[in-house]
Amino acid sequence: MAKKVVATLKSADSKQFTKVIKMVKNPKGSYSFEERVVAKDAAKEFLK
Numbered sequence: 001m002a003k004k005v006v007a008t009l010k011s012a013d014s015k016q017f018t019k020v021i022k023m024v025k026n027p028k029g030s031y032s033f034e035e036r037v038v039a040k041d042a043a044k045e046f047l048k
Contacts, residue, residue, distance in 0.1 A: 020046050 020043050022034045038046050 016040055018043055022047055 016039055017037055018040050019035065019037050023031050024034050025031055036046060
């Protein structure tokens with residue numbers, strides 16, 4: 001799946017998108033990672 005995302009990000013129209021990875025704490029106390037491809041404008045909102 002990662003190869004598909006990378007291929008999508010390399011197209012000419014994709015300069016408006018970025019892949020964002022955020023650490024999320026689970027109720028049990030452990031951490032997991034959440035990945036999304038979002039518009040550059042919405043990247044900071046996702047990380048809040």
